[in-house]
Amino acid sequence: MSRSFLFLVLALVSCELFAQVGDRAHGxxxxxxxxxxxxxxGARKHPGTSALEFIYKGEKSGVLEERLDLTPELVALFVRNGVxxxxxFRKTEISDKDLLDLGAYLSPQR
Ligand code: HEC
Incomplete structure (x- = not known):
């Protein structure tokens, strides 16, 4: 195997890794x-927090940033479909890359 081929494989593998991780700061x-x-x-001013506090009744936080059970997949499902x-949210508003970063931000760090 030539050395440049190996470098190409390495570059592709690392791109793949970065693509999966998501940039939490941008998220x-x-x-x-x-x-x-x-x-x-603040449930009174924030309808999402208010609805989620009502649904979970203290079982989970009503604030998304405090949730410990969110995954990038779940976040993507709600963001693309709404509830x-x-x-x-359309891709012209939140691109797939933005969504990946957002999912990383809202999911507990593993
Ligand atoms: C216009 C207000 C509004 C905006 C903007 C909004 N949400 Fe929501 N979101 C809600 C409400 C209300 C619910 C609860 C709906 C229900 O009653 O099931 C919710 C539910 C969710 C849930 C489901 C949580 C659960 O446990 O069921 C997720 C995840 C979520 N939102 C993520 C997001 C993300 C990420 C964004 C930004 C891209 C966003 N939301 C923007 C109002 C909003």
């Missing part, structure tokens, strides 16, 4: 722009 920016208006702490008053 926080995406969250603050698109989600915190409904999901920030009740939460709108679905």
């Amino acid at each position: 926080k920016e995406v969250y603050e722009h698109w989600c915190s208006s409904c999901h920030a702490p 009740k008053i939460m709108p679905p």
Whole structure:
């Protein structure tokens, strides 16, 4: 196997790894722009927090950033489909990369 071929394989593998991980710092920016208006702490001012506090009744936090059970897959499902008053977000609003970062931000670090 030639050395340049090996480098190519290494480069592809590391791209794949980076693509999977998600940039949590950028995810926080995406969250603050698109989600915190409904999901920030304070149920009276934030309909997402209010609805989730009602649903979980203290079993889980009503604030998404405090949840320990969210996964990137679950976040993506809700963001692309919406639920009740939460709108679905299009790729022109939240790109797939933004969504990956957002999922990483809202999921507990593994
Ligand atoms: C217009 C307000 C609004 C915005 C903006 C919004 N949401 Fe929501 N979201 C809600 C409401 C309300 C619910 C609860 C719906 C229900 O009653 O099941 C919810 C539910 C969710 C849930 C499901 C949690 C669970 O345990 O059932 C997730 C995950 C979620 N939102 C993520 C997000 C993310 C990420 C964003 C930003 C991209 C976002 N939401 C933006 C209002 C909003």
